Amino acid sequence: MADEQRDLATLEAERLRSLAALGTVGDFRRGSLNEAYRRCGKARCRCADPAHPGHGPLHLLTRSVGGRTVTRAVREGPELEKVRTEVAAYRRFRALVDGLVEVNEAICEARPVIPSDDALATTGAADDGRGGSGRGSGTRSPPRQGA
Secondary structure (H helix, E strand, O other): OOHHHHHHHHHHHHHHHHHHHOOOOOOOOOOOOEEEEEEOOOOOOOHOOOOOOEEEEEHHHEEEEOOOOEEEEEEEOOHHHHHHHOOOOOOHHHHHHHHHHHHHHHHHHHOOOOOOHHHHOOOOOOOOOOOOOOOOOOOOOOOOOOO
């Protein structure tokens, strides 16, 4: 794996670059932007013709909020361009966060384990101060009779 070949200093520098890039994302919003065409249902309307695509396009911003899907219409023009830019910025934000998580996991794997003084003092000790009989206490409960 490529992460195993990168040293800790390189990984930490990469993490700093990722954190700096997060600061440049700007305004963003969750969701996806879709175009929809609808039929109005009036028998004499042009959209009643099966060859007609329907009225539209209607631009819809859809996102999940608390397990429910929320959709709202976005007006054509400056509002649509603003929402497009914000949704694209969110995709960039998510990609940067995913990359940052990967780098941090590689850092955690690359960083050596250094036992603390407390861990060294309690390792192998029969009495760790929590009570209980411990492993080698030598006392056992007598077997149950008549069961």
